Amino acid sequence: MSKYIKDLIFSGEGLNLDFKYAITDSRKIARSLVAFANTQGGKLLIGVKDNGNIVGVSSDEEYYMVQAAAQLYCKPEVLFTTKPWYIDGKTVLEIVVPESTNKPHMAEREGKWWAYIRVADENQLANLVMINVWKKHKRVDGIKMSFSETEHALFKYLHENEFITLSRFIKLCLIRRSEAIDILSSLVVLRVLEIVFKNNETYYKQTEKNTLLNNQIKNWLHID
Secondary structure (H helix, E strand, C coil), X not given: CHHHHHHHHHHCCECCEEEECCCCCHHHHHHHHHHHHHCCCEXXXXXXXXXXXXXXXXXXXXXXXXXXXXXXXXXXXXXXXXXXXXXXXXXXXXXXXXXXXXXXXXXXXXXXXXXXXXXXXXXXXXXXXXXXXXXXXXXXXXXXXXXXXXXXXXXXXXXXXXXXXXXXXXXXXXXXXXXXHHHHHHHHHCCCEEEEEECCEEEEEECCCCHHHHHHHHHHHCCC
């Protein structure tokens, strides 16, 4: 069964996999737990260096520090399962975090609570659009919005450009930041827009998934 872990390590760190040489701070590991829970889920391999070398864990302390991270420094608590793997006389602790249905999860940092997401092989702070998307997914009354000249300008821009940023949208339509966040997050929930992370920037682009609504938008813009 050590082949399973060796294959994971060989695949390298990424969206769903992170290596930790050791756990010395429960607050830091809480960010990884939250990022996986808020994104697509993932696995932490404790006792593995960033370069893939297996050093192993020396005691049960790592498990208890992960447990403390999940219960004390994640809000709401992040659920996880663990399994020890014995490879060449060393123990690698596998932490499996499923994608949560109770987003957003926050991690405590310097007395404040922050939401993190997993982007490639890094944990990044979630912006307000993403946080609003999670909150709107929880609403039982659904999303209601009417398309105004603001949305018309947005879709016209996206017809001519592949991406738009939050700041560009605000300048384009001369609207308040809060209004721009509300519009973008609603369109993401409706699957009209999707969020793209690229070069440490967050972009929004028109999705191809919602064909019916996209056709209605084209008709609205008088685009063939």
